[in-house]
Amino acid sequence: MNNPQDFWNQRFAESNHAYGEVPNAFVQAQVGRLPAGGCVLLPGDGQGRNSVWLARQGFDVTCVDWSEAGLASALELAARYAVQIEPVCADLTTWLWPETEFDAVVAVHLHLPPNARQQVHHAMLRALKPGGVLLLEAFDVEQIHYSSGGPNRLDMLYSAEMLSEDFVDAEIALLERAQVVLDEGLYHQGVAEVVRMVAVRSVT
Numbered sequence: 001m002n003n004p005q006d007f008w009n010q011r012f013a014e015s016n017h018a019y020g021e022v023p024n025a026f027v028q029a030q031v032g033r034l035p036a037g038g039c040v041l042l043p044g045d046g047q048g049r050n051s052v053w054l055a056r057q058g059f060d061v062t063c064v065d066w067s068e069a070g071l072a073s074a075l076e077l078a079a080r081y082a083v084q085i086e087p088v089c090a091d092l093t094t095w096l097w098p099e100t101e102f103d104a105v106v107a108v109h110l111h112l113p114p115n116a117r118q119q120v121h122h123a124m125l126r127a128l129k130p131g132g133v134l135l136l137e138a139f140d141v142e143q144i145h146y147s148s149g150g151p152n153r154l155d156m157l158y159s160a161e162m163l164s165e166d167f168v169d170a171e172i173a174l175l176e177r178a179q180v181v182l183d184e185g186l187y188h189q190g191v192a193e194v195v196r197m198v199a200v201r202s203v204t
């Protein structure tokens with residue numbers, strides 16, 4: 001399948017649990033860094049496991065994804081927990097990103113090709129208010145040696161060096177490569193190499 005948007009729609013139409021319903025472990029571990037009740041933007045949150053969990057914690061959640069099937073599952077999950085999320089169906093590379101609007105941006109396993117990655121990462125930072133927090137977890141380039149999930153193209157995988165370049169204008173509170181054991185739905189299972197970052201938009 002050549003069109004990546006069709007790929008995601010097909011994956012999410014197959015199952016309500018491509019990555020499970022449990023939020024990503026790094027998001028759970030770092031949620032204390034987000035201002036209570038703040039506005040959080042989740043680009044590329046697929047079937048909404050992180051969005052819905054954050055809404056259940058009292059955050060005001062907007063999730064943006066180009067997969068209608070993913071967003072439909074996210075809304076079903078939100079309804080099941082009787083919480084509200086704001087879904088936006090858009091391609092993150094052409095979306096008119098809001099600026100200086102969110103207290104936090106949470107991006108989990110959103111992998112973009114090299115020509116779009118930096119542009120979208122800059123937009124994530126600009127979407128934050130000064131002092132706003134970005135949580136990001138993605139598969140590291142070392143993940144090319146594993147079959148536990150993520151893109152099987154080296155140029156779609158990330159590294160700490162790439163992230164420190166993309167977010168050079170932010171204050172980096174944490175940036176690490178980690179080996180983890182994933183147990184996230186059908187498609188993230190087993191030992192994996194990830195890169196994780198907490199960045200803060202400078203106040204000045």
Ligand SMILES: C[S@@+](CC[C@H](N)C(=O)[O-])C[C@H]1O[C@@H](n2cnc3c(N)ncnc32)[C@H](O)[C@@H]1O
Pocket residue numbers: 008019024043044045046047048049050064065066067070090091092093107108109110111112
């Ligand atoms: C591996 S899934 C991760 C889903 C979710 N963050 C999670 O952790 O369960 C990647 C998601 O990014 C979305 N995505 C990839 N490229 C995108 C783009 N250019 N615009 C909007 N969404 C995109 C896909 O539709 C998919 O939902």
